Amino acid sequence: MSCGSFGRATPGAYTAWETGSEAVLYRMMFRAQLVEGETERFLGALRGSGWPECLRERGALGGSVFERDGEVYVYLEATRPWDDLPWPDACAPLLSAWPGRPRGRRAAAMIDVFHDGEPKPSEMRRRERAVEQRIGCLARLRPDRYASYVCYHHMLQEQKPNSFNETYTIGAHEDILFSYHELPAFAGSSERGAGRRIGDLPDDWHAFMRPHFVPWTNEAGAEGDAVLWVRLREVLSFG
Numbered sequence: 001m002s003c004g005s006f007g008r009a010t011p012g013a014y015t016a017w018e019t020g021s022e023a024v025l026y027r028m029m030f031r032a033q034l035v036e037g038e039t040e041r042f043l044g045a046l047r048g049s050g051w052p053e054c055l056r057e058r059g060a061l062g063g064s065v066f067e068r069d070g071e072v073y074v075y076l077e078a079t080r081p082w083d084d085l086p087w088p089d090a091c092a093p094l095l096s097a098w099p100g101r102p103r104g105r106r107a108a109a110m111i112d113v114f115h116d117g118e119p120k121p122s123e124m125r126r127r128e129r130a131v132e133q134r135i136g137c138l139a140r141l142r143p144d145r146y147a148s149y150v151c152y153h154h155m156l157q158e159q160k161p162n163s164f165n166e167t168y169t170i171g172a173h174e175d176i177l178f179s180y181h182e183l184p185a186f187a188g189s190s191e192r193g194a195g196r197r198i199g200d201l202p203d204d205w206h207a208f209m210r211p212h213f214v215p216w217t218n219e220a221g222a223e224g225d226a227v228l229w230v231r232l233r234e235v236l237s238f239g
Contacts, residue, residue, distance in 0.1 A: 025061070026081045029110040029171030029178055029238040032072040039070055042094040043235055049088035058086065062239020064180065066136035066232035072138055073232060074107065075169075075180040077239065083109045110171030110178055114153040116196035117166025133183040136232040140214040141175050149212045155199055175214070179229065 034042055046065065055063065055076070063076040063198035068150035072095075074085065085107045087095060095106040141149055153170070156163075165185040171178045 007201060009214055024079065024158050025079050027115070027169060028076045028078065029112070029169070029180065030074040030076070030107040031110055031173045031176065032074070032085070032107040032176065034070045034072060034100070035094050035096055036070065036219070038094040039067065039235070042072075043067065044110055045090040046088065047236055050091060051088050051236070054086065054088070060239070064134045064136065064237040065235040068138060068232045072235075073138070073178045075136065098123075108173050110173040111171045112171050112227070113150050113177070114157055115169040116157070116164055117162040117168070129184070129186060131182045134234060134237050135183065135232065137179045137180055137229040138232055139177040139179070139229045140216070141172070141177055142212055142214055143175060145212040149209070152201070152208070155201055156205075159201065
């Protein structure tokens with residue numbers, strides 16, 4: 001099996017941490033669009049492609065692939081930043097090309113807008129605890145609330161680091177938010193500690209955030225509540 005080539009990394013499309021040695025851990029998220037009617041064919045080709053081995057050869061440490069309604073979302077940890085994905089040859093023709101650069105790309109890099117912690121690389125986490133679930137979720141953000149959403153999440157990230165799950169991260173592309181986290185939750189200690197106080201966080205975080213979203217109208221929530229985040233189908237995970 002062969003994979004495509006890499007483009008040059010786009011600043012801001014990943015987060016990076018020192019891992020206690022000379023190595024740096026990069027966390028990246030991508031969004032891809034399937035050609036209409038090719039979902040199951042793509043998923044079958046991806047599962048049988050040996051793609052994780054190809055990614056490991058290029059510095060990947062672990063990752064997960066999720067799907068919903070013909071869109072594919074990828075979370076990756078690696079030793080170098082990527083702004084494009086080297087899809088398997090059998091999968092690339094089943095993906096639509098995104099406009100912009102690099103030309104001909106089959107995935108768009110999502111911008112990091114929140115991360116709760118500074119996790120160790122996936123293989124180190126696996127030695128410390130078993131991962132029972134890898135969860136990807138999707139939300140739609142109101143364009144007029146975009147700046148507010150990013151601002152308050154930056155405040156939360158700076159003032160309360162490692163507060164609930166060090167693997168939890170959110171990426172944004174257009175009006176779409178893609179979140180990834182692992183369970184059981186693990187909140188490690190942050191050597192960085194809390195950053196400077198930027199402003200006051202809301203007392204009721206979830207109530208304050210609710211108006212930022214466009215609810216999923218075709219999903220049923222508990223007791224009729226609007227569904228803001230929907231869970232994605234996990235397709236493939238490694239590391």
